[in-house]
Amino acid sequence: MPVSRWAPDARERLETAALDLFTENGYEETTVAQIADRAGLNRATFFRHFADKREVLFGGEDVLAGLFGDAIGAAAPDATLTECLHAAFAAAGVAMTPQQRAKAARRVLVVGANTELQERGLLKHARIARSVSAALRLRGTDELTARLGAEVAMLAFSIAVERWLKADHDEPFPVHAATALSDLQARVAGLDSRSRLPA
Amino acid sequence: MPVSRWAPDARERLETAALDLFTENGYEETTVAQIADRAGLNRATFFRHFADKREVLFGGEDVLAGLFGDAIGAAAPDATLTECLHAAFAAAGVAMTPQQRAKAARRVLVVGANTELQERGLLKHARIARSVSAALRLRGTDELTARLGAEVAMLAFSIAVERWLKADHDEPFPVHAATALSDLQARVAGLDSRSRLPA
Numbered sequence: 001m002p003v004s005r006w007a008p009d010a011r012e013r014l015e016t017a018a019l020d021l022f023t024e025n026g027y028e029e030t031t032v033a034q035i036a037d038r039a040g041l042n043r044a045t046f047f048r049h050f051a052d053k054r055e056v057l058f059g060g061e062d063v064l065a066g067l068f069g070d071a072i073g074a075a076a077p078d079a080t081l082t083e084c085l086h087a088a089f090a091a092a093g094v095a096m097t098p099q100q101r102a103k104a105a106r107r108v109l110v111v112g113a114n115t116e117l118q119e120r121g122l123l124k125h126a127r128i129a130r131s132v133s134a135a136l137r138l139r140g141t142d143e144l145t146a147r148l149g150a151e152v153a154m155l156a157f158s159i160a161v162e163r164w165l166k167a168d169h170d171e172p173f174p175v176h177a178a179t180a181l182s183d184l185q186a187r188v189a190g191l192d193s194r195s196r197l198p199a
Numbered sequence: 200m201p202v203s204r205w206a207p208d209a210r211e212r213l214e215t216a217a218l219d220l221f222t223e224n225g226y227e228e229t230t231v232a233q234i235a236d237r238a239g240l241n242r243a244t245f246f247r248h249f250a251d252k253r254e255v256l257f258g259g260e261d262v263l264a265g266l267f268g269d270a271i272g273a274a275a276p277d278a279t280l281t282e283c284l285h286a287a288f289a290a291a292g293v294a295m296t297p298q299q300r301a302k303a304a305r306r307v308l309v310v311g312a313n314t315e316l317q318e319r320g321l322l323k324h325a326r327i328a329r330s331v332s333a334a335l336r337l338r339g340t341d342e343l344t345a346r347l348g349a350e351v352a353m354l355a356f357s358i359a360v361e362r363w364l365k366a367d368h369d370e371p372f373p374v375h376a377a378t379a380l381s382d383l384q385a386r387v388a389g390l391d392s393r394s395r396l397p398a
Contacts (some may be wrong), residue, residue, distance in 0.1 A: 081389055103308070106296055119318035126321055144358070145386045151350050152390055184390075187344045190280055199317050 010047045013039040018056040021109045052119045061124035065131040067091040073136035085153045089177035096173035105165045129154045156181040210248045212238040217255040221309045253319045260323035264330040266290040284352045288376035295372035328353045351367035355380040
């Protein structure tokens with residue numbers, strides 16, 4: 001494939017090539033030059049899109065941080081905290097389509113096999129959480145409620161991703177996320193200082 | 200200082216030397232050889248204690264993961280989830296002494312200035328959370344409650360560390376942690392799906 005100088009889909013081609021090579025040969029063994037080559041692009045183009053080799057796996061997280069924050073900001077003025085989080089999860093459906101599911105499953109395997117990648121994933125996760133809590137703060141939520149809401153949202157999100165990847169049907173991601181959030185809310189009473197643990 | 204072949208306090212000396220050098224010259228600019236030298240030890244001794252340069256800053260987190268898990272496991276059989284988390288925080292007092300406070304404040308500055316270190320910190324944070332949720336699971340707590348409890352515990356812990364470092368008095372760390380947990384529990388009702396956000 002010739003190196004095209006004008007590649008409007010360069011970012012996506014690099015992401016696909018990287019995931020393919022990481023799956024085939026391992027993350028450590030793959031170089032940026034190989035990724036660019038597989039995508040029919042050059043190394044300089046890779047670094048115009050991604051700061052380092054790890055970043056090529058986490059573009060989706062940067063998109064999510066933006067989607068979550070925007071959706072919470074755009075929720076109705078009288079929306080509850082839960083309604084704000086549901087709005088965020090609904091927005092995630094744009095990025096987490098049924099077509100993305102197989103790719104996401106492969107990505108989880110690659111990331112899980114490498115500590116460096118897990119670390120970068122946690123950094124991205126923390127950034128999404130900050131985007132959620134900042135958007136809640138802008139709505140007038142007090143700081144601790146905003147941070148608590150963001151952590152619970154991120155836990156619901158993680159649980160929903162696990163279920164989405166394991167499901168044997170194509171239920172949309174936002175449905176998984178809404179269910180996970182409800183499941184956590186049903187357990188919130190257990191965090192009350194007076195309640196006993198279930199036997 | 201001569202390189203002593205028998206150094207029972209080698210680990211602590213390396214940690215102190217590293218923090219001093221990172222503060223004086225920056226994390227990036229400091230080498231493992233310099234850290235060992237400052238501690239009066241050699242490079243091989245450093246790597247017997249720490250897998251890489253970053254690890255020297257996070258020994259405390261590994262200790263906490265153990266303390267938290269053990270304390271939850273040792274709590275009374277009929278302890279509530281909250282009582283289990285208080286037991287964990289009480290145990291943290293052994294590691295987070297008033298003497299450690301100045302060191303912890305310097306460490307926060309070093310870690311905050313470097314993305315690699317933030318990533319390692321998040322990995323350690325995730326490991327402590329897993330230790331908490333695993334210990335709760337062993338007590339018979341269902342998986343989602345255990346994960347939710349661990350996330351809320353870690354948020355309380357983070358808030359407590361922030362307040363502990365900012366405080367102008369020597370209130371013991373476990374008191375800060377217990378207060379932070381209560382503050383979050385007072386906001387847990389806001390996560391109920393029916394409640395409105397405060398105006």
